[in-house]
Amino acid sequence: xxxxxxxxxxxxxxxxxxxxxxxxxxxxxxxxxxxxxxxxxxxxxxxxxxxxxxxxxxxxxxxxxxxxxxxxxxxxxxxxxxxxxxxxxxxxxxxxxxxxxxxxxxxxxxxxxxxxxxxxxxxxxxxxxxxxxxxxxxxxxxxxxxxxxxxxxxxxxxxxxxxxxxxxxxxxxxxxxxxxxxxxxxxxxxxxxxxxxxxxxxxxxxxxxxxxxxxxxxxxxxxxxxxxxxxxxxxxxxxxxxxxxxxxxxxxxxxxxxxxxxxxxxxxxxxxxx
Amino acid sequence: xxxxxxxxxxxxxxxxxxxxxxxxxxxxxxxxxxxxxxxxxxxxxxxxxxxxxxxxxxxxxxxxxxxxxxxxxxxxxxxxxxxxxxxxxxxxxxxxxxxxxxxxxxxxxxxxxxxxxxxxxxxxxxxxxxxxxxxxxxxxxxxxxxxxxxxxxxxxxxxxxxxxxxxxxxxxxxxxxxxxxxxxxxxxxxxxxxxxxxxxxxxxxxxxxxxxxxxxxxxxxxxxxxxxxxxxxxxxxxxxxxxxxxxxxxxxxxxxxxxxxxxxxxxxxxxxxx
Numbered sequence: 299x300x301x302x303x304x305x306x307x308x309x310x311x312x313x314x315x316x317x318x319x320x321x322x323x324x325x326x327x328x329x330x331x332x333x334x335x336x337x338x339x340x341x342x343x344x345x346x347x348x349x350x351x352x353x354x355x356x357x358x359x360x361x362x363x364x365x366x367x368x369x370x371x372x373x374x375x376x377x378x379x380x381x382x383x384x385x386x387x388x389x390x391x392x393x394x395x396x397x398x399x400x401x402x403x404x405x406x407x408x409x410x411x412x413x414x415x416x417x418x419x420x421x422x423x424x425x426x427x428x429x430x431x432x433x434x435x436x437x438x439x440x441x442x443x444x445x446x447x448x449x450x451x452x453x454x455x456x457x458x459x460x461x462x463x464x465x466x467x468x469x470x471x472x473x474x475x476x477x478x479x480x481x482x483x484x485x486x487x488x489x490x491x492x493x494x495x496x497x498x499x500x501x502x503x504x505x506x507x508x509x510x511x512x513x514x515x516x517x518x519x520x521x522x523x524x525x526x527x528x529x530x531x532x533x534x535x536x537x538x539x540x541x542x543x544x545x546x547x548x549x550x551x552x553x554x555x556x557x558x559x560x561x562x563x564x565x566x567x568x569x570x571x572x
Numbered sequence: 573x574x575x576x577x578x579x580x581x582x583x584x585x586x587x588x589x590x591x592x593x594x595x596x597x598x599x600x601x602x603x604x605x606x607x608x609x610x611x612x613x614x615x616x617x618x619x620x621x622x623x624x625x626x627x628x629x630x631x632x633x634x635x636x637x638x639x640x641x642x643x644x645x646x647x648x649x650x651x652x653x654x655x656x657x658x659x660x661x662x663x664x665x666x667x668x669x670x671x672x673x674x675x676x677x678x679x680x681x682x683x684x685x686x687x688x689x690x691x692x693x694x695x696x697x698x699x700x701x702x703x704x705x706x707x708x709x710x711x712x713x714x715x716x717x718x719x720x721x722x723x724x725x726x727x728x729x730x731x732x733x734x735x736x737x738x739x740x741x742x743x744x745x746x747x748x749x750x751x752x753x754x755x756x757x758x759x760x761x762x763x764x765x766x767x768x769x770x771x772x773x774x775x776x777x778x779x780x781x782x783x784x785x786x787x788x789x790x791x792x793x794x795x796x797x798x799x800x801x802x803x804x805x806x807x808x809x810x811x812x813x814x815x816x817x818x819x820x821x822x823x824x825x826x827x828x829x830x831x832x833x834x835x836x837x838x839x840x841x842x843x844x845x846x
Contacts, residue, residue, distance in 0.1 A: 337748045337749075337750060338718075338719065338748055339718075451614065480613040480614055480775060481613075481775065481777075481816065481819040481820050481821075481830070482613060482815060482816060482819045483613075484819065484821075484830070485819040485821075485829070485830040485831060485832045486832045488821070488829065488830065489829060489832050492829065507748055507749050508749055508821070509749065509823040510820065510821035510822060510823045511821050512823070513821060513822065513823040513824055513825050513826070513827065513828070514821040514822075514827065514828060514829050514830055515827070515829070533825050533827060534825045534826065534827075535825075536825065537823060537824060537825020537826075538825050547750075548749075548750055549823065551749070551750040551751075551753060551754070552749065552750075552753070552823055553752075553753045553778045553779050553782050559753050559782065561782070562757055562760070562782055562783060565753045565754055565756075565757035565782060566757060566761070
């Protein structure tokens with residue numbers, strides 16, 4: 299296995315008296331997609347936010363997040379700001395709230411290019427148009443002048459991904475990037491994520507509760523529950539021979555050909571079960 | 573044919589420039605004790621159909637007849653008692669429950685609606701038990717419950733009105749994957765047990781086909797395919813239904829990518845009715 303791009307070890311998080319994360323270990327490698335599954339409230343999103351240093355005020359973090367030679371948790375806020383968006387980027391769940399409604403797509407795509415890479419106006423616009431083409435937005439030059447509401451949900455999420463990729467980051471945290479999308483649109487975004495990881499050598503942390511999505515694109519799958527990673531392994535192994543009973547119960551509750559639920563009676567049995 | 577709900581030639585136009593023809597010539601029926609699943613992508617008009625059936629949206633064309641009574645759009649005055657036999661469960665349980673009223677009082681609204689029609693009096697606690705919650709939940713407030721529990725409360729409230737037609741407008745999409753199938757099966761069982769019809773709207777085909785007797789697929793405001801749920805799931809005839817099914821990722825751990833949709837694909841609008 300290649301050297302990890304990002305290594306999270308023993309990460310804990312407390313917010314006032316609540317223990318949110320209780321010793322999370324994860325490792326992201328270049329060109330690989332690490333999935334992070336779990337139900338709502340299990341701490342998946344907080345793990346992603348901890349990597350970016352976007353935790354709510356009053357958070358107490360211990361453990362280590364090593365990015366190459368740097369220990370992210372020990373960096374000054376200023377140095378952290380330099381990394382955030384430039385080398386470690388994030389895509390959020392809901393593209394209709396993560397994009398600014400009053401700014402053109404061009405303004406949102408060039409802002410951090412000019413800040414981080416010190417590009418001038420023309421160069422940043424050229425790069426922005428190239429990025430939009432890369433995420434397969436039709437007619438990129440015209441799209442730069444338009445506003446988020448003029449795009450569909452799937453297109454907006456592609457734009458959000460383009461913004462995240464603008465400064466050629468090494469690490470991408472994708473927090474439920476397809477949850478707000480239709481299955482047909484989701485399929486396109488998943489293909490895009492996979493291609494980008496392969497072509498750009500991105501290390502991706504894909505946070506989702508949808509195990510179908512996980513099975514389609516993740517190379518390794520980690521399962522979280524109550525702030526702990528209960529299982530982390532190769533995709534095929536996690537899905538076919540889950541080591542932890544919680545993973546098995548998650549799989550058993552899924553409908554569909556591969557999940558445990560095939561008929562209505564299976565669902566009823568699940569409900570009456572332990 | 574004497575169905576519980578008959579929708580014929582339904583058309584809905586939203587004002588604007590240009591006006592949006594959200595629903596165009598939709599015919600459907602729901603029988604007593606029958607579960608009909610309505611699926612399609614966002615923007616295909618499925619929620620508009622649901623909202624028109626319970627009178628929240630005024631149709632531009634066609635008619636909605638419930639048990640021989642034409643459904644009138646909701647006005648400023650109280651609903652005719654007969655129409656409280658239609659009840660709806662909305663998508664977002666965080667928005668559909670009143671945050672500052674106790675659960676018992678909110679379920680009591682449904683109980684009173686049933687009582688004004690001469691239904692048997694019942695206790696909110698009894699309904700809570702039916703949806704698998706503790707009876708003492710009646711004294712608590714919505715914020716004390718998780719999303720899945722809140723949706724159960726919303727279902728209890730709708731059922732307390734002893735409806736003959738229950739409509740679920742994406743009732744499971746805000747829930748965790750592991751509870752989606754369970755809540756959908758619960759809705760089906762409770763509706764069918766009380767002899768009511770259920771119109772279940774969702775974009776998640778893998779869950780809908782578990783609980784529905786019949787499936788209706790909508791695309792761009794029209795019905796493109798309808799028939800027995802099993803037949804459509806196993807052997808979709810319409811090209812749109814085929815692409816919709818192909819885009820559902822399968823949690824088999826094999827890394828199978830869902831088929832990406834053809835960009836800006838135009839599917840024929842001729843329906844396949846079985």
